[in-house]
Amino acid sequence: MSEHLDRAFSPASLGQLPLKNRIIKAATYEGKTPDGVPGEVLKEFHKSIVAGGVAMTTIGYCTTEADGRINDQMMWLHEGVRPQLTSMIDELKTLSPGVKVSGQLAHCGNFSKNRKMQRLKRPLGPSRAFNMLGAPSGLPFAGAMTLADIDHFVQTYVDSARFMQSVGFDAAEVHFGHGYGLSQFISPRTNKRDDIYGGSLQNRMRLPMRVLEAVKNAVGNDFPILGKMNMTDGVKDGVHLAEAIEIASMLDKGGIDALICSGGTSSFNPMVYFRGESLVTGMIEQETNPIAKLGLRIIGSKLFREYPYYENYFLEDAKKVRERVDCQMVYIGGCTELDSLEKVMQEGFDFVQLGRPLIKDPDYVKNAKANPNYKNGCIHCNRCATMIEAPGGVRCPLNDPQSPPLLATT
Numbered sequence: 117m118s119e120h121l122d123r124a125f126s127p128a129s130l131g132q133l134p135l136k137n138r139i140i141k142a143a144t145y146e147g148k149t150p151d152g153v154p155g156e157v158l159k160e161f162h163k164s165i166v167a168g169g170v171a172m173t174t175i176g177y178c179t180t181e182a183d184g185r186i187n188d189q190m191m192w193l194h195e196g197v198r199p200q201l202t203s204m205i206d207e208l209k210t211l212s213p214g215v216k217v218s219g220q221l222a223h224c225g226n227f228s229k230n231r232k233m234q235r236l237k238r239p240l241g242p243s244r245a246f247n248m249l250g251a252p253s254g255l256p257f258a259g260a261m262t263l264a265d266i267d268h269f270v271q272t273y274v275d276s277a278r279f280m281q282s283v284g285f286d287a288a289e290v291h292f293g294h295g296y297g298l299s300q301f302i303s304p305r306t307n308k309r310d311d312i313y314g315g316s317l318q319n320r321m322r323l324p325m326r327v328l329e330a331v332k333n334a335v336g337n338d339f340p341i342l343g344k345m346n347m348t349d350g351v352k353d354g355v356h357l358a359e360a361i362e363i364a365s366m367l368d369k370g371g372i373d374a375l376i377c378s379g380g381t382s383s384f385n386p387m388v389y390f391r392g393e394s395l396v397t398g399m400i401e402q403e404t405n406p407i408a409k410l411g412l413r414i415i416g417s418k419l420f421r422e423y424p425y426y427e428n429y430f431l432e433d434a435k436k437v438r439e440r441v442d443c444q445m446v447y448i449g450g451c452t453e454l455d456s457l458e459k460v461m462q463e464g465f466d467f468v469q470l471g472r473p474l475i476k477d478p479d480y481v482k483n484a485k486a487n488p489n490y491k492n493g494c495i496h497c498n499r500c501a502t503m504i505e506a507p508g509g510v511r512c513p514l515n516d517p518q519s520p521p522l523l524a525t526t
């Protein structure tokens with residue numbers, strides 16, 4: 117094994133948290149929390165991931181309050197799920213001694229189809245907006261947060277971070293990207309405020325920086341806070357790399373332990389972070405309404421911009437971010453094959469997060485350590501990502517003999 121791969125599989129510390137290697141499961145909301153409960157299905161999935169040898173798994177998209185959910189099947193962090201989370205984390209750590217568990221702290225902001233809002237009647241973001249996702253389910257508009265809403269929003273992150281620490285999580289990943297709540301404040305595309313939370317970058321970062329400071333104060337220094345951020349929003353008038361580098365520098369100075377540099381906006385341009393086969397392929401497969409299915413076949417190709425897949429597609433931009441920060445850097449994006457892992461390590465990144473490669477092969481680490489010619493097998497068809505609301509949630513269709521062949525090839 118080369119010295120760089122050897123480094124990937126050797127112990128390292130994330131902030132003050134010892135990890136047994138440098139491979140972390142990326143946050144991939146798996147649609148395995150029916151009615152918002154992290155029960156057996158989610159546990160079995162993460163058991164397979166930790167048994168495969170990663171150093172840390174991440175429970176994706178844990179929202180900071182009930183109204184921060186995109187749909188009502190998502191989990192929000194509250195006392196009602198304490199027993200399930202505690203027992204899941206205990207079991208994961210027993211199954212794979214030394215493994216760590218992180219959770220992604222997220223809030224949808226203005227982008228939701230959750231009709232079971234508890235406090236609010238409609239989603240809220242930085243400014244009034246059309247809520248494309250909610251339109252079919254009767255939530256076509258999102259409102260603008262008041263200053264009191266903003267204070268409440270920060271407090272939900274504090275309460276959730278403390279809750280995570282109390283149920284046994286080892287780290288938290290704050291989602292600053294992909295067009296969700298905090299990202300909506302950062303992006304000039306969605307933040308049209310004219311108060312201290314809008315306008316200049318300093319102002320647009322005021323809420324994210326408040327969240328970071330409050331969360332860090334709440335959990336202390338031995339509980340690492342990672343931040344997932346956008347290097348580009350992938351939309352007109354959004355954040356681009358030059359501004360993203362300033363954003364990274366601000367988060368770094370604010371005490372973030374590690375940055376994960378991604379890109380894209382779920383509502384407008386998610387293919388920036390997926391690359392490869394359009395999500396439409398899987399959406400057509402999953403659609404049960406024949407009229408909607410036909411509609412998708414006719415206009416589907418226009419719904420998503422094309423971004424051809426290539427390995428390590430965020431690497432060059434992530435290197436530019438890294439030049440400006442002192443915190444640790446976690447590489448994410450298309451690190452599927454061993455050559456790519458080797459390259460990321462050679463470039464000096466501290467850790468790597470894997471999403472689809474671990475959905476394809478939860479035993480990635482075990483298999484790659486055992487076989488220098490290991491091939492992962494993920495073909496970036498992105499059909500896993502369209503199973504979020506399918507029965508049982510996300511899985512790799514290539515691992516499932518019942519799965520239909522890829523539409524693009526039929």
Ligand SMILES: Cc1cc2nc3c(=O)[nH]c(=O)nc-3n(C[C@H](O)[C@H](O)[C@H](O)COP(=O)(O)O)c2cc1C
Pocket residue numbers: 142143144145146176177220291294344378389390448449450451469470471472473500501502510
């Ligand atoms: C099924 C699925 C669900 C995802 N859910 C999330 C999520 O909840 N939060 C997030 O930040 N990214 C999410 N992502 C994006 C991944 O974390 C990652 O950024 C992307 O898949 C690129 O990494 P990869 O090439 O290793 O898959 C999801 C991706 C997939 C495939």
